[in-house]
Amino acid sequence: MSKSKLISYFLLTLPFCYCNVQGQSNLIRAEQQKLLFVKDSISYINSINRLGMLYHMKNVDSSLYYGMKAKSIASRANYPKGKADADNVIASVLYIRGMYQKSLQLYTDALAAYQALRDTANVSEATMNIANVYLSLGDTTKGLELFRQVIRTGRRDSIMSLVYANYCMGNSALSDDSVQYYMSKIREIASIYKDHRVLIASKALEFDLLLKEGRRTHALKLLKSTLSEAQQYGLDDQEIFLLGDYTRYYENHPDSALHYAWQCYQLAKKKGYVLDLIPILNNVLSYTALSGNKDQIISVQTLLQAEMIEENEKLKKFVGDYIKYNTLQDDNVILSIVNKNNRVKILFLITICVVGIFLLLFIYRLYQNSRKHQRELEQLNLRILEQNKILQANDEFKSKLFSILAHDFRAPLAYTISIANLMKDNPESTKTEMEQFYGTIERQASGMLESFDTILQWIKQQLSGHQHQAEILVLYDLFRESADIVKQQLDVKKIKLSNQIPKHITATSDKEMLQFVNRNLLSNSIKYSPEGSTIVIGCTQDGNSITISVTDEGPGMDEQTLSKLFTISSPFGSSTQHGAGIALSMCKDFIQKLGGRIWAKNAVTKGAVFSYTIPLKI
Incomplete structure (x- = not known):
């Protein structure tokens, strides 16, 4: 080489x-x-x-x-x-x-x-x-x-x-x-x-240029430092090449040239640079011949012959691999052309099929249209009937809504106005009396705001439903949170709340829906409980369901009130014992949506017990 x-x-x-x-x-x-x-x-x-x-x-x-x-x-x-x-x-x-x-x-x-x-x-x-x-x-x-x-x-x-x-x-x-x-x-x-x-x-x-100029000492010094640099960076192919330069440098000194030629061969053999072996061995052979050592010449010739045979076999294999590669490339080109022609044919057939399908669809469409008008007349009558039912239901809903608004807001507003008139007519009222007036107005306004919020939630429930957001809930903590919300009401009437739910009992359910029910049951019990009484919150677990009860010491309810307690048609007054209004109706809807049921009864001695059962997991 x-x-x-x-x-x-x-x-x-x-x-x-x-x-x-x-x-x-x-x-x-x-x-x-x-x-x-x-x-x-x-x-x-x-x-x-x-x-x-x-x-x-x-x-x-x-x-x-x-x-x-x-x-x-x-x-x-x-x-x-x-x-x-x-x-x-x-x-x-x-x-x-x-x-x-x-x-x-x-x-x-x-x-x-x-x-x-x-x-x-x-x-x-x-x-x-x-x-x-x-x-x-x-x-x-x-x-x-x-x-x-x-x-x-x-x-x-x-x-x-x-x-x-x-x-x-x-x-x-x-x-x-x-x-x-x-x-x-x-x-x-x-x-x-x-x-x-x-x-x-x-x-x-630069080494070649120095040799050409006859500056052999400088050339040798440069070659030595360059070889050291190639060895330092592990550049094997460069080292082989530079050892070849050493052989050329010592071409007039056969022994030295042969020494570097052998080093060059051994490094190429060790590092696997097989393409360099034959030209390097030719150099080795030429300098060995100058030495006149017949045994060494024969040894190098044998080694060179073995390398040439091996290289010849590799060349045959390479040519065979390349021929196979070219054959595959040609086959791929032919296959690509065939595939292209096949794709054209397939597209043509697909086009014909699509046109045929469209014709069939057009004919079928005409047939469908002929029957569609008849079905539309029938469906139109059904829709009219359904719309009449919806209109009737909407009318009923509006009537109920007006009744609720009139009942829940008329009396509190009238009472609040009377208090305001009383304050206007008695400008010389004492500070204590004025504070009582203000407190009464504040309580009435808070009650109306609570009722308004309840009605808005009920309307939203009736119109669009409610999506469950199930999560693991600790029932004891739920009632503790609800008790914090109604704490002022409890303190005003000096009512004691006894939360007897075990702290380890949990349920997988919708927190907001349950808390709405819990708050309303607590507020209802506080409303009808006498001052200084106790409200007890109990819990029992039976299989895959949990029952929660809220027991107060109020006057209880008659049978007629109990029978209509959770219906939308029940009375909604906030100052009577007849029913708990729309909130209890919403409580029933929420509990049913959670897969449970809710009821009320009079306690054995006195008061009322409101209970609901929900599954452990919705």
Whole structure:
């Protein structure tokens, strides 16, 4: 393998791994590990493309495999850049194998894709790779013109350092001053991007220039420091190349040249750079022949023959894989054309079927219309009847609402007005009397506000229903909260509240609905309880249900009141013992919506007991 060919191979890897100081083997292992955790298809395609390029100097079969796999997935995923990158990987493998025309075709396809994507960095890279192919084909004029095109149009990014390096290596007509100029460009750009590979490549160019100028001492010193730098960063491929430079440096000293040639071979063998083994062994053989040691010559020849046989087998396998790949590509193209034709036929048949279906639907629609008018007449009569029922129900609802408003607000308002008139007619009332008047007005206003809020909730319930919001409730805490709300009423009448519900009993139900019931039952009991009495809140659990009872020490109720207590037609006065008004009717509706029931009875001795049962879980 010639020096220029080896350098071209090296530079083809750089666009996929520049700005990285890891060795190629480390990069491969890191990428394979990363591939295990990639989830989305785009990242997966990018990763296997990168693996393909990393492998192409070590194992062209693996490189071809990853390139073909990436292209297949990218085509299915409709990912143009992934497909172009895969073409770049496959083209690089074909270039290494000497299949220049095929390589040129794929590089050209990749270039067109990058241009369509306006990917300037990859456009420069693809153009550079095409230039390298032309140089390998012997068309120096075309190759150098493409390099100059990239130099003129390329942006100042990391890829330009590679362009300058390849241009220097491929243009033997460059003057020493021109080489120095381009080397300064290479170092300037590579330093910005910390691209140690290209920096080492520029030093290899400088080594060649020093040898050309006869400055061998400086050349050897530079070569030694550059080799140390390559070893420091773990750049195995660079180290192999630099050991080859050592062999060239000592070409007039066969023993030293042979020593470095063997080192070069052993490193390439150890690191798996199989494509370099045969040209390196040829160097080993040429210097071994100068030594005149027949046994050593035979040993190297045997080793070279074994490597050539192995490489020949790999080449056969590669050609076979590539032929299979091309066959699959051709089959895919044919299959795509067949599928396209089939899709056209299917669309035509679907169109005919759709037209037929529309005709059938049109005929069926005419038939349906002929029957629709008859059904509409029947339904119209039914709707009229239903609307009459709704209107009647609305009238009844409005009548009840007016009755409620008249009953619940007329008496309190009249009483409040009479108090106000009394205050107006007695301006000389004492402070104590005025405070009593104010207190009475405040209590009347609070009562009317409470009644108004109750009626609004009832109307909302009747018109739109109530959505359950089930949650786990501690029943003891519910009555404690309700007691806090009615505390003023309890304190005014010095009533004691005994909450005997066990604190561990819970139910899954709607808190707001239950609290509405609890507050009304407590307020009702307070209203009819004598001063200084006790209200007892009890609880029993039976299977999957819980019964809550509120017992007061009031006068109790007669049978007629009990029978109509929870109906909307019951009396709604707030100052009589006849019924508890609309609130109790709402309590009944709420409890029924929660899956329970509510009732009332007189206590054994005196007072009334209001009870309700709800399920443990609605």
